[in-house]
Amino acid sequence: MSTSSNKSTENTTAEDTVELDLSDVIPRVGQPVGGGQLWDPCSTSDIRRWVMAMDYPNPIHWDEEFARASRYGGIVAPQSIAIALDYGHGAAPACVGRIPGSHLIFGGEEWWFYGTPVRPGDKLLQERRFHDYKVAQTNFAGPTLFQRGDTTHRNQHGALVARERSTSIRYLAEEANKRGMYENQLGEKKQWTEAELDEVGRLRTEWLMSNRLGVSPHYDEVKVGDTLPRRVIGPHSIASFTTEYRAFLFNIWGTFEWVTPQGVDDPWVYQDPGWTEGFGFDEEGAKIDPRLRDGLYVGPSRGHIDQDKAGKVGMARAYGYGATMGGWCTDYVAYWAGNDGLVRHIKSDYRLPSFEGDVTYFDAEVIDKQDQSEWGVPLVQIKLQLTNQDGGVLVKSIAEVELPL
Template structure:
């Protein structure tokens, strides 16, 4: 597909964006602490078959003494797939997708009965011309996640990509690059399942490799997720707790004028919520039926925003990366930092292969602990890269 020339007359109105830089942001806050069912629902949705997070009998015989949440779970305890701090300001006719995420973790695990609270700040933006949609806005924001005791759990910084939906629909980039919906043979599915099973048996007991024994060039076991389907996308969507009816309330920031709590970002027709109507009928803000998430499970709606067919969630891809690393690191390891860039979506019918390699050992890190740096790459069945990430993982010394 030929590149489209830049249309100089096509611009993004940033008048409601610029003045918000550096401002604290409001948003949704979950009502209740998390429980074991929330944690189990999350790992089920991510196909993260680590018994520490779902098997009561296994977990009670570990050093933790009970089920704990995976590190990736922090995003499930936030509102809006963790992107609220970056998606601020109105741009008429826009849509939004994830461009990447960066996370830092500070060593306190989330356990059943914990409740997370978020401090959100919109930190900046840039505009670039893209083949996908022409003028495209890249926005970033920081969220600080603390539990009910004030313990620092994590910090996250997503990159949200906002663009004019009709321009992306007109260009239709993914009509050619996404390929046809893959129909898997029984033999192929058996092979996929074998890769999946080999991975989750590779460290089911949670043993941690020691820093001294890990070498640059070591490969992590290969993981596969999928085939992705409407069923798997729906399961993922419902595992984000804020997507469950009545699970959160809107929270402002005291002293901040127009702190962007639940404003309409400028969605095209058919992609916005009815916040007032949802007070009576919660389906009117349920993204599986209305609203901006419809394109994830509806080919027609996906085409209207330039995505061609049903596709997965950016926050989920970042969570696959975290889980992949944490599983290898075991019960005595910790993912300290993960920076993921999303190169393309996980489309319906695709599978995602995840592979990692140790590229550096850092004996004296800024964290005060020995770390290994690991490159992770996610590809689909055709070898096309959809995610790249650079990560630092703490191991016992």
Template sequence: MSQSEGAEVKLDTSDVDKWIGKPVVFAEFWDECSATDIRRWVQALDYANPIHWDEQFAKESKFGGLVAPQSFTVAMDYGHGCHPACVGKVPGTHLIFAGEEWWFYGTPVRPGDKLTQERRFDGYSVTDTAFAGPTMFARGDTLHRNQHGALVAKERATAIRYLVEEANKRGTYGKEKRAPKKWTKDELAEIHKLRHEWILSNREGKSPRYEDVKVGDKLPRRVVGPHSVVSFANECRAHKQNIWGTWRWNVPDGVYDPAKEDAGFGADMTYDHEARKVDPRMGDGLYHGPSSGHINQEKAENIGMGGAYGYGASMNAWFLDTIAYWAGHDGYIWHSKTQFRSPAFEGDVTFIDAEVVDKIEQGPNGFPLVQVQLKMTTQNGDTILTGKAEVQLPN
């Protein structure tokens, strides 16, 4: 959207209003979840919990076989979870993830399960931001059920839709600020040491007892990274939707779905749904489409991001996985909410620190819960995510 010098910067949301409260995005996977889907997910997210990838270990555990982490639910969804927060055309814009809220219902995902979704556009607000001026914060809800109709989870995703020209003009993430850090051998050795210590911190999956946990208890520190174009590509391909031919449009008779409409993104950042019928690269999000800026520096610079950058869905998965690892095999996350402050950029590492901030004698489900607060920071101390989760632990 071109703005003349001195003119008021405006965000045209008129095409979005008609979708508020309506069901949207009728995409569905053809196939059920496989053990390889789960293994691919935890490998890409660097989550080395053996109940999710080690067949022998999992068989000898209480689960009797591989089970997916709670974070995996989003990998069985179309659009990285944020698509129902991005409907309607807002000219001259792009999108980044702003946060996620999840409610889980006690139903694990295992190999052989097939999830289906109901998606709804909840609404939006417009706020002036330093990043891009008038910015839309849009909300979309997704309800996940398995093949038996059992509730697995509900997600509320918040997406930021911003004016690309204004973001480039303000240069919050300008390329001159985004040169990837070069890590020394000694620095990498320290990162790998911390990573290994975290893996060993609860590899057996022992759960702390509710009565033994105290407010102020800190979880073992975790590190993810250094992030790279390779790690971003692996994360992208761990989402089942980004594998060629895995899903179809399944719009009910008499229902109109805005999911395939022009969202107002640049031409090189938009899926070509007709071309993808012959060349699947044109709709896989990595080579072509709105996610391609994550690994393509030029495209990232064109949308105000300054360089290759990571996925909000990955940060939320690191959040859930970190807490779940501490909670062990008998722990369970019933609710979580995160806010994304900044993407994880190429060359950065993400340090993950968490602590118990409250104990709830009786939560909404009747169980005692502990509340865990988590923060992610870069090697420079910049905060990229904050969030809280309510976790059930054994008595």
């Protein structure tokens, strides 16, 4: 936590008098929080829908015949599924406290995985806590709140599946819109030639075939400096953004209930974070008409597929989801690690959105090997970077991966 007053006053110029009202944020630091809990267990359709949205055609997650012949004996979810089985893209404990006129984008995610796979019929249960925050000046929106929250995911048997630390970026939408940083930096939406699209398709297929059988490299075979096969996703479109959004199960009508941690007087459940005008939900009305809390029609997510709404929150045109980029990173490393490997830890910092019309490229290399680790197993450390067609950096990640000996 980086401020002790109830308002951010870290202004860089005399003319910049914009402030964030943190009076409802500060008292909640360190507190358990509530949120949404899915009613139903994970199904094979949920898994298939998720990998389809992530453009992750690993057959062990969707091909019944292939999966039955594997060591799992049937379809198993990717490690990234935890985010799809959570409420609010995993950002609920990082969006605590009302800030009037605010909006939110993702700043990053950190994941720890404990080797418990998610299978059809499993149900994930979440425990959430608001960890901390800091305020910084940004060119994007002036005074900006970086807020972190923790989520623990367990299955119906109480087994620990994963822990997540999510970072949200909360800012005043009017200020971001006035500054127009992305509008000033972005050119026209990329128009791809047939030859360019053919090359994108070639790279996609080449990556897909690089480890379709799920063969895991052995720890001793991997060398520092080894590079992973390049991956590509895109071009991103309204259709792909919509497909991604609908794979987060809490967005389907009636899929979740509100839950409250015991012993907390004000656990931040079912409360308005202060969304800027035109981006809030109608929770009471949604009890009759569920579209009134459907984020693609109302609510804070509508800017992802609506250029006009994107412009009102400083994003210039339709753009992708931070939680999606986190899923991409985990899936990419897990695909290289194969069916006998495990992503133990991955930390991803988000630098730039994936805008409509862009293509995202994945490039990674092995930067270290740890013969002994805190997990009690040898780990390979991988540096991953996601860029767009112009070289803009979207994500920087560091992952630790367990491989068979």
